[in-house]
Amino acid sequence: MTIKYTPDHEWLNVEGDIATVGITTHAQDALGDVVFVDLPAVGTTFAAKDVAGVVESVKAAADVYMPVTGEITEVNEALRADPSLANSDPLNTGWFFKVKLSNPAELDALMDETSYTSFAANA
Amino acid sequence: MVPFAGYSMPVQYPAGLMAEHHHTRTSAGLFDVSHMGQLRLVGPDAAAAFETLIPVDVIDLPVGKQRYGLLLTDEGTIIDDLMFFNKGNDEIFVIVNGACKVGDIAHIQAKIGNRCQVIPLPDLALLALQGPQAVTALARLAPGVEKLVFMTGGNFTVDTGSEKIDVFLTRSGYTGEDGFEISVPAAQAEALARALLAQPEVKPIGLGARNSLRLEAGLCLYGNDIDTTTHPVEASLNWAMQKVRRAGGAREGGFPGATKILAALAEPTGAAAPKGTRKRVGLIALERIPVRDHTELQDGQGNKIGEVTSGLLGPTIDKPVAMGYVDSAYSAIGSRVVAIVRGKPVPMEVSAMPFVPTNYFRG
Numbered sequence: 136m137t138i139k140y141t142p143d144h145e146w147l148n149v150e151g152d153i154a155t156v157g158i159t160t161h162a163q164d165a166l167g168d169v170v171f172v173d174l175p176a177v178g179t180t181f182a183a184k185d186v187a188g189v190v191e192s193v194k195a196a197a198d199v200y201m202p203v204t205g206e207i208t209e210v211n212e213a214l215r216a217d218p219s220l221a222n223s224d225p226l227n228t229g230w231f232f233k234v235k236l237s238n239p240a241e242l243d244a245l246m247d248e249t250s251y252t253s254f255a256a257n258a
Numbered sequence: 259m260v261p262f263a264g265y266s267m268p269v270q271y272p273a274g275l276m277a278e279h280h281h282t283r284t285s286a287g288l289f290d291v292s293h294m295g296q297l298r299l300v301g302p303d304a305a306a307a308f309e310t311l312i313p314v315d316v317i318d319l320p321v322g323k324q325r326y327g328l329l330l331t332d333e334g335t336i337i338d339d340l341m342f343f344n345k346g347n348d349e350i351f352v353i354v355n356g357a358c359k360v361g362d363i364a365h366i367q368a369k370i371g372n373r374c375q376v377i378p379l380p381d382l383a384l385l386a387l388q389g390p391q392a393v394t395a396l397a398r399l400a401p402g403v404e405k406l407v408f409m410t411g412g413n414f415t416v417d418t419g420s421e422k423i424d425v426f427l428t429r430s431g432y433t434g435e436d437g438f439e440i441s442v443p444a445a446q447a448e449a450l451a452r453a454l455l456a457q458p459e460v461k462p463i464g465l466g467a468r469n470s471l472r473l474e475a476g477l478c479l480y481g482n483d484i485d486t487t488t489h490p491v492e493a494s495l496n497w498a499m500q501k502v503r504r505a506g507g508a509r510e511g512g513f514p515g516a517t518k519i520l521a522a523l524a525e526p527t528g529a530a531a532p533k534g535t536r537k538r539v540g541l542i543a544l545e546r547i548p549v550r551d552h553t554e555l556q557d558g559q560g561n562k563i564g565e566v567t568s569g570l571l572g573p574t575i576d577k578p579v580a581m582g583y584v585d586s587a588y589s590a591i592g593s594r595v596v597a598i599v600r601g602k603p604v605p606m607e608v609s610a611m612p613f614v615p616t617n618y619f620r621g
Contacts, residue, residue: 167269167466168276170571171548173600189600191548193275193570194466 139242140251141202144258146226149242156202157230158190158221161255166192169221172199174210174232181205181234183241188231190221203241205234260465263356265293268464275466279573282433282471283614286391287463288454292383295359296441297366299350301374308342308350311369313490313513315500321346324409324428326498329354329362334489334515334522338362339480341439343411343428348374351426353384353439355480369514383447388437388471390617391459396438399453403427403438408618416440418453425450432468434475434616473579474572476540476611482551483538483567483581489515491522492583494538499523531586536564539589540611541597543578546571547604549597555584555606556596563588563595572613579613580606 137149144162147154163169173189181187181201188199210232214220220229236242246254259266267290270278281287299308309316312327319325321344329337338358343351354362359378367376387396397404400416411428423446431437442450454460469479478484484493501507505520513519525532543549548571555564569580580597588595593608 168274171546173547191571193470193573194269196548196550 137242138248139202139245140248140254141200141245142254143200143202144255145200145202147202147242147245149236149239152236152239153208153233154203154205154236155230155233158199158225159251159255160225161258162197163222163225163229166190166197166221167194168192169218172214172218172221172231174215175207177207177210179207180237181207190218190231199231201234202245203234204237206237207232208235209233262465263293265356267293268462269466270464271462273461275464275470276573278461278463278467279470281461282389282435282463282467283574284390285461286387286389286395286437286457286459287433287467288451288460289386289388289463289468290383290447290451291356291386291439291468292444292447293356294384295354295356295362296379296382296384297352297354297363298377298379299352299366299370299374300348300377302348304348304350304374305344307370307373309503309509310512311366311514313499313503313516313519315502315509316342316350317509318502319344322410322412324411324430328490328495328498329365330490330514330519331486332514334518335486336480336484336488336490336493337365337486339478339484341428341430351441353441357481381444382441383444385440385442385447385451385454386431386437387440387454387460388431388433388463389435389459392435392437393619395454395457395459398457400425400427403429406619407621408436416450416453418449421446421449423450429619432475432477433471434477434612434614434618435471436617436619469568470570470573473568473570473581474574474612474614475616476581476613478538478581479568488538488583489519489522491519492536492538496523527586528590529587531589535586536583537586537589538567538581538583540609540613541566541569541580541582541595541606542575542609542613543580543597544605544607546578547599548578549580549599549604549606553580553582554598555582556598556603557588558594558596566597574614577613579609581611584608
């Protein structure tokens with residue numbers, strides 16, 4: 136199991152060839168109260184950096200980017216029903232979607248926790 | 259903190275927008291709205307002079323009462339919306355929007371000339387205390403305020419326990435709730451704010467909740483819902499123009515853009531309105547997707563019929579609500595329109611406003 140982070144303040148929890156994706160604590164804090172998430176359809180394939188969804192707070196709407204190339208295998212219906220999970224538990228039950236990696240080598244370009252922590256501190 | 263109208267202002271306090279919104283609806287919220295412009299119009303001709311600038315009855319407004327007004331261009335479009343108060347003794351007290359105040363004061367001075375004094379009051383702060391418990395909290399420090407009804411006001415002394423602060427306040431606001439707007443010398447604003455925040459009912463509220471509260475209350479935000487491209491009739495502000503200033507009234511017209519506005523008031527409304535006429539309406543999304551400002555509105559066939567000017571997930575109504583302009587044919591309550599949100603159609607229904615019942619204190 137590997138945790139990776141993107142400059143868009145998303146996290147990936149990689150197990151085998153499946154990555155679970157969500158937004159970071161820093162991201163939810165910057166957004167404020169999340170009131171709506173738009174999640175991609177299962178079975179859709181995205182290239183890395185494609186817009187795969189939207190997270191909206193009372194303050195603003197932000198695109199959720201696909202961190203890696205792959206196919207959506209599952210989305211978090213619980214988050215769709217209760218978007219506030221993105222605030223209360225962003226790293227766990229507030230996950231967004233799962234993706235089957237097309238090119239695991241793309242993970243090498245992403246940040247580890249140490250790099251992301253200092254990146255977020257300066258964001 | 260965000261820059262707003264040349265000031266640095268809090269979008270939200272640590273509690274966050276949702277909590278602040280709910281707190282204001284259930285208890286009492288304190289807003290620092292000192293960016294708003296305050297001014298006095300003084301002289302025996304002040305009311306008559308001011309009436310030439312706005313399509314509103316100024317002359318007959320009783321002493322001690324407040325009214326909503328609109329500054330207009332010569333084309334009848336809206337320069338700003340404002341509140342004015344008859345203080346008696348030939349004095350009108352005016353509050354305008356912060357982002358517009360420099361232009362407003364120049365406009366008022368240019369139009370009024372030397373008919374009365376126009377005195378800007380840049381050293382006055384403005385605090386708004388809003389919510390069902392606002393009267394309880396404020397009356398503890400300023401007994402007597404509980405006797406005021408909505409849209410009235412006067413001079414009061416607030417006793418903080420360590421000092422007595424003279425203020426001018428009105429029982430009004432921008433949230434749909436009961437509450438007060440308190441004008442106070444800047445030097446004493448912090449002491450007043452701290453005294454109010456020390457009351458158990460009161461918490462600080464930021465700009466974010468101010469916006470969600472006013473939208474649920476159906477109140478316009480200047481710059482979003484009304485501006486110099488909109489006139490009062492298409493903005494559904496007919497209620498703000500009293501009969502005395504309309505066709506057949508004792509003081510008909512005589513304000514900027516009167517010809518155009520009186521003609522618009524005489525036109526049929528709804529489906530019978532002339533082609534190309536638009537109306538500001540309330541909208542509720544039928545799916546749980548917030549529909550924000552500048553979102554295109556269409557009929558069911560993909561033709562553009564309007565645009566959203568304000569929109570968010572209303573925390574109290576717990577539905578996505580919006581305001582916008584639609585072709586008059588779609589302005590009737592219950593009309594269905596389609597908002598195009600990130601390329602996807604979201605059905606919306608034209609709704610009466612306010613979205614949340616108002617709780618103004620009328621005695």
